Amino acid sequence: MIHSLQLGNKSFPVNIIQGPLAGISCAPFRLLTWRYSQPAFSCTEMISCKTLIHQAALAEQRFIVKDPGEGPVSFQLSGSDPYEVGEATKRVTGYGADLIDLNCGCPVKKIRSKGAGSSLLTNTAQLYKLICALKQNTTVPVSIKIRVEANSDEKFNQEVASVVSEAGADFLVVHGRHWTEHYETPCRYDEIEFFVNELKIPVIGNGDISCVSTLQAMFATGCAGVMIARAGVGQPWLIRKLMAEMHQEKYVIPSLKEIGDIFIEHVEGLNKLLGNEKFSILQARKFAKYYARSMGNRMEFCAAMNVCISLSELKTICLNYFY
Numbered sequence: 001m002i003h004s005l006q007l008g009n010k011s012f013p014v015n016i017i018q019g020p021l022a023g024i025s026c027a028p029f030r031l032l033t034w035r036y037s038q039p040a041f042s043c044t045e046m047i048s049c050k051t052l053i054h055q056a057a058l059a060e061q062r063f064i065v066k067d068p069g070e071g072p073v074s075f076q077l078s079g080s081d082p083y084e085v086g087e088a089t090k091r092v093t094g095y096g097a098d099l100i101d102l103n104c105g106c107p108v109k110k111i112r113s114k115g116a117g118s119s120l121l122t123n124t125a126q127l128y129k130l131i132c133a134l135k136q137n138t139t140v141p142v143s144i145k146i147r148v149e150a151n152s153d154e155k156f157n158q159e160v161a162s163v164v165s166e167a168g169a170d171f172l173v174v175h176g177r178h179w180t181e182h183y184e185t186p187c188r189y190d191e192i193e194f195f196v197n198e199l200k201i202p203v204i205g206n207g208d209i210s211c212v213s214t215l216q217a218m219f220a221t222g223c224a225g226v227m228i229a230r231a232g233v234g235q236p237w238l239i240r241k242l243m244a245e246m247h248q249e250k251y252v253i254p255s256l257k258e259i260g261d262i263f264i265e266h267v268e269g270l271n272k273l274l275g276n277e278k279f280s281i282l283q284a285r286k287f288a289k290y291y292a293r294s295m296g297n298r299m300e301f302c303a304a305m306n307v308c309i310s311l312s313e314l315k316t317i318c319l320n321y322f323y
């Protein structure tokens, strides 16, 4: 059910969170989510601790900028070395992180081979040190975001639950899939429930939430709050709509024209943030399809976007398809 959420020393009026999405979750996206939905908080995409420490200038615009107009933000770190995680924790605290999360779910080989992401689930001694490094270097609430053991040979749920408690994380985010599983495999609610029952700290359930029934299925695990990732892209009003519908209220979604305006605003924000039109357009190509969910000729729009090379061309394409 929707209610307030206490995470460590911070409280939030609602318990729905916009989750991290690499390549998407930077300030312009989060700003729109905040304007239309006011979730408990949004997340940055995963930021490498090494990059933060050694190339802060490079990382600056994209990863660490928090817009003064946006709501609370959880900065998500990726790393495997306690010293680096500690240093990165200090830096993002300085950049205004309202919460800090350590990624323990990323399935990408490059990340796993460095001992980070989901590989930490089977290296709980290291995980313990990393959570301690987070806790010792900030006063904001800290969490880790994990995947579950599922039917794999890796049995780590119990061990991870113990380490999370012992090291003093303030809450846990659980994506209900094994790191080898793709999105075709449905979210495993029973494993999220395992963590809810095992832990005294709040558990945030994540996976496949896009409507009231999937939201209710997640709340049925007993989780303190939920995280929505993919479904929030291209419909920044989704969380507000779900909250209204949970209270039996009607929510009128923006018209196709308004959605076009929001898409353009998103890309313009990205262009301003990155200061690189070409790169902004390349990014926009990746998330354009999400803004076209309700469009009849969606495929045609995506095809046009895939060869788009400038902001002015993007606006012309939008005129043809959204207006």
Ligand SMILES: Cc1cc2nc3c(=O)[nH]c(=O)nc-3n(C[C@H](O)[C@H](O)[C@H](O)COP(=O)(O)O)c2cc1C
Pocket: 019, 020, 021, 022, 023, 044, 045, 046, 076, 103, 105, 106, 145, 175, 206, 207, 208, 209, 227, 228, 229, 230, 231
């Ligand atoms: C394109 C994409 C990028 C993602 N990037 C991140 C990331 O940077 N950090 C992270 O913890 N999870 C990341 N995820 C996983 C999501 O946060 C989330 O756990 C997963 O998509 C399940 O939630 P959903 O069904 O609500 O999308 C990413 C997922 C996608 C599809």
